Amino acid sequence: MLDFFETFKALKEAALPSGIEGAQAEVIKKYAKDFCDEIYTDRIGNLICRKRGEGKKLMMPAHMDVIGFMATCIDERGFIRFAAVGGHRAYALPGTPVRFENGVCGCIGCDNETDVSSLSDVPATDLYIDIGAASKSDAEEHITPGTCAVFAAAPEKTADGSIITPYADNLAGCAALLCAMSEIKFSQNDLYFVFSAQEEVGCRGAKVAANAIRPDMGIAVDLTLTGDSPAERDNKRMAVSLGLGPAIKIRDSSLICDRPVVDFLRKCAEESGIKYQNEVLPAGGTDGSAMQRSQGGVLSGVVSIPGRNIHTPGEIIRESDALGAARLLAAAAQTEI
Numbered sequence: 001m002l003d004f005f006e007t008f009k010a011l012k013e014a015a016l017p018s019g020i021e022g023a024q025a026e027v028i029k030k031y032a033k034d035f036c037d038e039i040y041t042d043r044i045g046n047l048i049c050r051k052r053g054e055g056k057k058l059m060m061p062a063h064m065d066v067i068g069f070m071a072t073c074i075d076e077r078g079f080i081r082f083a084a085v086g087g088h089r090a091y092a093l094p095g096t097p098v099r100f101e102n103g104v105c106g107c108i109g110c111d112n113e114t115d116v117s118s119l120s121d122v123p124a125t126d127l128y129i130d131i132g133a134a135s136k137s138d139a140e141e142h143i144t145p146g147t148c149a150v151f152a153a154a155p156e157k158t159a160d161g162s163i164i165t166p167y168a169d170n171l172a173g174c175a176a177l178l179c180a181m182s183e184i185k186f187s188q189n190d191l192y193f194v195f196s197a198q199e200e201v202g203c204r205g206a207k208v209a210a211n212a213i214r215p216d217m218g219i220a221v222d223l224t225l226t227g228d229s230p231a232e233r234d235n236k237r238m239a240v241s242l243g244l245g246p247a248i249k250i251r252d253s254s255l256i257c258d259r260p261v262v263d264f265l266r267k268c269a270e271e272s273g274i275k276y277q278n279e280v281l282p283a284g285g286t287d288g289s290a291m292q293r294s295q296g297g298v299l300s301g302v303v304s305i306p307g308r309n310i311h312t313p314g315e316i317i318r319e320s321d322a323l324g325a326a327r328l329l330a331a332a333a334q335t336e337i
């Protein structure tokens with residue numbers, strides 16, 4: 001199997017937000033080409049890797065976009081106001097370094113009079129990005145409205161195998177899917193591994209891909225929240241924890257997973273000796289919902305990697321959970337649907 005952490009690190013170097021996923025697609029392509037028969041990109045930017053089989057079509061998406069920011073205007077003093085690309089937790093933003101798509105670095109600031117604790121989940125107009133410019137024209141040499149940024153932070157691995165990084169959602173899912181692809185020996189299924197675009201702004205890429213591929217079954221891989229941290233709003237009513245294995249989703253607010261897929265994934269996990277958790281996510285969604293509602297309906301489910309502080313600069317996952325997800329995806333891909 002590919003080395004998960006090394007693959008993740010290669011992907012995170014290219015991380016860009018929804019709508020401009022070309023850089024991470026190129027990195028993924030380099031890894032994926034050895035494990036499939038055909039690779040192509042569709043018009044919305046999905047990278048589709050097909051491994052042909054005689055049987056039914058199984059689509060496995062992992063979204064490759066990460067959340068970020070888009071400059072909306074530059075004020076008179078050279079500070080950059082921005083819009084969110086995907087959902088953010090505003091309390092985690094002030095003081096956070098960011099990197100623009102052209103390599104320019106900045107740091108998020110907050111207007112002096114703002115009470116950050118009262119901000120809602122999306123960045124308010126009180127936040128801005130400071131690139132150290134001395135004036136509006138100075139800033140305009142580097143940034144124009146529409147220039148995108150992502151968090152800027154190196155991944156750290158702790159002694160117990162936790163990984164702290166802003167890009168776990170969902171470059172960890174992409175790395176897990178690549179690891180799974182590297183494990184597949186033979187499959188009767190006609191496999192479509194889809195590194196999807198624009199999930200964080202409404203599962204747009206997966207919808208396009210599912211309508212084109214017309215799969216018989218869909219299994220997405222993405223991050224899910226946990227109930228084991230005081231930072232989580234739903235920590236009292238969520239059972240998932242770090243380190244207890246990948247989670248098989250039963251429900252989130254976008255999707256009630258089809259029971260045949262949940263049962264299929266459980267059987268794959270049990271037959272392969274993979275410890276798993278049952279996930280009921282009170283709020284949130286994934287590409288699974290886009291597949292389920294494509295064409296006349298597609299049987300859909302999700303394998304999740306548990307994560308704390310999702311959609312902040314300090315997402316925390318456990319490498320063993322990601323490896324468990326990779327093994328489960330590989331088992332599912334090789335089991336006839």
Ligand SMILES: [Zn+2]
Nearest residue numbers: 169170222223
């Ligand atoms: Zn995600």
